[in-house]
Amino acid sequence: MKKLFHFKTRDKIFYSYLISYLVIGILPILISLFVYFNYxxxxxxxxxxxxxxxxxxLKNGFxxxxxxxxxxxxxxxENDKLKELITIKGFSAGSLLEAAKFKDEMNTIKxxxxxxxxxxxxxxxxxSIITNTKLYPSEINYIFANNYQLTKGEMLTAIDTPDYKGYKIIKDKDGNxxxxxxxxxxxxxxxxxxxTIVTVVPWKNIAAGIATxxxxxxxxxxxxxxxxGDNKASVSEDAISYNDYSNESKLIEKRIGSTKYVNSYVASDYYDFKYCITIPKSHYMKEMNNLIFGIVLQIMVMIGLAFILAWYYSVKNYKPISRLFTALKKNKKAARDINFDNIENYIENLYLENQTLSNSCNQAKDALFNQVVNGYIKGWNNDESILEETILSNTGVSLKKPYITMAITYADIMECNLFSGISESEKENTFKLxxxxxxxxxxxxxxxxxxxxxxDIDGMHLCVLNITDEILANGSLxxxxxxxxxxxKKLLNLKVNIGASKIHKExxxxxxxYNEAAQVLSFQSFWGKDxxxxxxxxxxxMEYDTVYNYDSQLMEKQKKLYNMIVSKEYEQATEFLNQILDEMFIKDIHCMDINKCRMFALINTVYSCLSDIVGRSDGEYFKKLNPMERMLKANSIESARHIMNDIFREITDHLKKCLTNEYPNxxxxxxxxxxxxxxDPNLNVSILADKLNMNLSYVGRTFKSYTGYGITDMIHIRRIEECKxxxxxGESVREAAESIGYLDSKSLIRIFKKYEGITPGQYKSNFEKQIVELA
Known part of the structure; x- marks a missing residue:
């Protein structure tokens, strides 16, 4: 024991270790003391x-x-149908049809x-009032107002705003x-x-995204x-005022009752909303009393660990060269040769320990560097001088010079060769490799x-390069x-996506x-292999025409797709679905939200069609098919194409099987x-029912269950085939209309566009263009 605790006072190694550990330990203590006095x-x-x-x-989302x-x-x-309806004082048959179309368009948007x-x-x-589901003429629009627990007069007051745009907040009897x-x-x-166009947003739909x-x-x-806000919150709303929030860059302290609160806010870019947060100040300060106890305990532990570690490493590594010479001196008087194995093992162990310590230091340095970079990107640290100095001192990259940022991620990691045939427990180490x-x-x-x-950041790799416009322009990068x-791809069978930002100089x-590079990755993921x-x-x-033109085309194509399925044109419908996916989405990073809306609109059209054709006639099979849940898993054009084609193939195969069953004479x-x-212009369902001496309702309903479409649809489809x-x-539209049973060309044009998505004149013109191109 005497030898174990014997220290030489002039042993520089012991004191160097001791001083190092004390310095390392003192730094966090000084920081703690600084925090305490400036808490x-x-x-x-x-x-x-x-x-x-x-x-x-919250602001970005809301x-x-x-x-x-x-x-x-x-x-x-800007809707054309609305411009026609706003001038009408009463609804005729024609205007009711236009109102119904406008209602359907609103429902698609909603x-x-x-x-x-x-x-x-x-x-x-x-x-009158037109909703996305119903039409309320003047005589019954009080029924619509009653849906919101309002009288008609109260409803008109609620939607009245003197400005071009505005909003009103209403509450029902339950306080919602x-x-x-x-x-x-x-x-x-x-x-x-x-x-007045009114978009109704229940607060509970927005509040679902706010943490309680x-x-x-x-x-x-x-x-x-x-x-x-949250009606269950402990803060009294009567003590809160809009005028209290006047300086967005400062924390606002306010006493409500006996409790002092700290408040912050961010103003909305739309309307006069302010997003506010109010939290009791005591919530943050309750650890203050324990801080001094923690500092004292930290000092005691630091001193104890410093002495123990200094003693341990000084004993273990004390003058290794001196020990080597001492061993040689002892063996010099021996009658045998010197055994160098112990010397070799000692030096080798010393080298390995030094290398291990160096590796640990490098790993800690890399981790600290990643933490600084991640902290700035995520807003944990806004000190630009620290970021710039850290990057420059560790990598030599200067953020004052032109640079680009690249985000790198794996697109199909499970297809990688490294993950082939490995167990679940091996995946973590394989991913590190x-x-x-x-x-x-x-x-x-x-x-x-x-x-x-x-x-590394958020499961992705981050690469920053100093590069000039000239180097970037020559294409070498x-x-x-x-x-x-x-x-x-060749070595690992791994697809990697890389998104690069614009050149920045500050x-x-x-x-x-970084956000630009991450947006490119999101854009690549949406478009997949395309x-x-x-x-x-x-x-x-990219340069593109107005978005609204695309939307009108999409609605027309959705109608045509619906009618193709109803008409049992299964192969054409599959091809047309893929054509929509190819043509109606904009490859522009600024239009990602629009593309997602169009994706959901297309999913809704396909689902509605399947629900009408299969859901009503074969509910059990439709439930088993579960098309909505499957389609909502689509997160890219490629996956949407694959999923909808699979569902479409399954449903059309099922329909073909059902429709090939033998039906009555x-x-x-x-x-x-x-x-x-x-x-015959007079041909309709009633004439056919009379001819068969059968009930009109039964004939219409039963015919559709056997064939997949109604009798009226079949009459129009047969006439359109002959019209084409x-x-x-070479016949004109008027001549064709008279020949196939329509009283005038307007009726033909309206029916033709409903089922084909274009007018007869456009159909004829498109065919003539194809002939010219082939010639």
């Missing part, structure tokens, strides 16, 4: 940063919803907005709030208000001091040629990156550069009679 200021700054970050995330509402209002305000419960338009000239977003439609001189707080409250407030291989290949091909660094992608733009595995942010932009009699008499033939033989 209030530091905590308040952290509170404001934390609350601002939370509110910014303002996206408000932007969608504004775009919806603008789209409906179905793509998951937080909206209803869209309706109030027409001042006719004192709804926001009515309003947009007025005026006459050409802006003197007369013709209609045990202490405090997150809420919206407007200039009228109307508050939308994969990351090492990917990083090593990238460093050899890219970082060996360009100044940059490699890091793109060539080298695609070479890496080729190596990954440290402040580092987060923006888009290059490597792309720059600028390449994901009277069904075939109807089909034959229509084939022989389709040109006559148009291609």
């Amino acid at each position: 209030g200021r530091v905590v308040l700054d952290d509170i404001h940063t934390s609350q601002s970050s939370t509110l910014s995330q 303002d996206d919803n408000l932007e969608t509402v504004v775009k919806t209002g603008n789209m409906l305000a 179905s793509s907005i998951n937080f909206c419960s209803e869209i309706f338009v109030y027409l001042y000239s006719s004192d 709030s709804s926001i009515l977003f309003l947009q007025n439609v005026y006459s050409y001189n802006y003197k007369d208000k013709l209609a 707080m045990k202490e405090g409250k997150i809420y919206w407030i407007n200039k009228g001091n109307q508050i939308l 994969l990351k090492f291989v990917v990083k090593n290949i990238f460093e050899e091909n890219i970082l060996s040629k360009y100044a940059g660094f490699f890091s 793109s060539f080298d990156i695609r070479k890496c992608l080729s190596i990954y 440290c402040e733009a580092f987060s923006k550069a 888009y290059d595995a490597f792309a720059f942010y600028e390449e994901t932009n 009277w069904v075939q009699e109807i089909i034959d009679f229509v084939d022989d008499n389709y040109s 033939r006559r148009l291609l033989l």
Whole structure:
């Protein structure tokens, strides 16, 4: 024991270890003391940063919803059918049809907005209301108002706004709030208000995305001091005022009753909403009393560990060279040769220990570097000087020089050769090996040629390169990156997606550069195999016509797809579905939200069609098919195509099987009679029922269950087939209409467009263009 605790006072190794550990231990203690004496200021700054970050995330989500509402209002305000309806004082048969079409268009738009419960338009000239599901003439629109527990007068007051756009907040008897977003439609001189477009958003749909707080409250407030938030929160709403929130950059302290609260807010980019958070100050300060005890305990533990570790490593590594010479000196007097095995083992162990310590130091340095980079990107640390100094000192990359940021992720990791035949327990280590291989290949091909660094963030790799416009323009970087992608695919059977930002020249733009690269990855994921595995942010932009033109084309194509399925044109419907997927989505990174809305609209059309044809006639099979859940799993164009084609193939095979079953003779009699008499203008379901001496309702319902479509549909489809033939033989639209049983060309044009998506004239013109191109 005496030898064990004997220290030489002049032993430099012991004191160097001791001083090192004390210095390392003193630094966090000094920081703790600094935090203790500056706790209030530091905590308040952290509170404001934390609350601002939370509110910014809420703002981004909620303002996206408000932007969608504004775009919806603008789209409906420019609708041609609405422009016709707002001038009508009473509804005729024709105007009722236009109103029904406008209702369907509103329903399609509403179905793509998951937080909206209803869209309706109030027409001042006719004192009527058109919702996305129903039409309420002046005489019964009080029924619609009653749905919101309002009288007709109260409803008109609720939707009245003097400005072009606005909103109102209403509450029902249970205290549930709804926001009515309003947009007025005026006459050409802006003197007369013709209609008001109302988008109804129940607050509960928005509140679902707000976390409930045990202490405090997150809420919206407007200039009228109307508050939308968690009604169960402990904070009294009577003490909250809109005017209290006047400085967005500072934390606001306010006493409510006996409790002091800290408050932050972020103003909305739309309307006069402010997103606010109010939390008791004591929630953050309750650990203050324990801080000094922690500091004392930290000092005691630090001193004890410093002495123990210093003693241990000084004893273990004390003057190894001196020990070596001592061993040689002892063996010098021996009658045998010196045994060098012990010397060799000792030196080898010393080298291995030194190498292990060096590796641990490098790993800790890399982890600290990644933490600084991740912290700045995620907003945990906004000190640009620390970020710039850390990157420059560790990698030599300067964020003051032109640079680009690249985000790198794996598209099909389970197809990688490294994961073939391994157990579940081996996947973690295999993934680490994969990351090492990917990083090593990238460093050899890219970082060996360009100044940059490699890091990790959120399961992705992050690469930053100092590069000029001239180097980027010559294409060498793109060539080298695609070479890496080729190596990954050939060597590992791994598809890697890489998104690159624009060139930036300031440290402040580092987060923006990362967001651009991440957006490119999201864009690549949506388009799947249809888009290059490597792309720059600028390449994901394109020139395109107005979005609304695309939407009108999509609606027409959806109608045509629906009619193809109803008409049993299964192969043509499959081809047309793929054509829609190829043509109706915009390859522009700024249109990702629009593309997703169109994806859901197309899914809704396919689902509605399947529900009409299969769900009503064969509910058990439709439930087993489960098309909606399967289609909602589509997260890209490629997966949507695959899933919908599979469902379409299954449903059409099932329909073919069902429709090939033998049906009664009277069904075939109807089909034959229509084939022989389709040109009779008076031909309808009633005449066919009388001819068969059968009940009208039974004939219509039973015929559709056997054939998959109604008798009226069959008559129109047969006439359209003959119309196409006559148009291609040179007849005019009027001549063809008279020949196939329509009283005038207008009726033919309307029916033709309903089933084919285009007019007879367009059909004939398209055919003539094809003939010219073939010639």
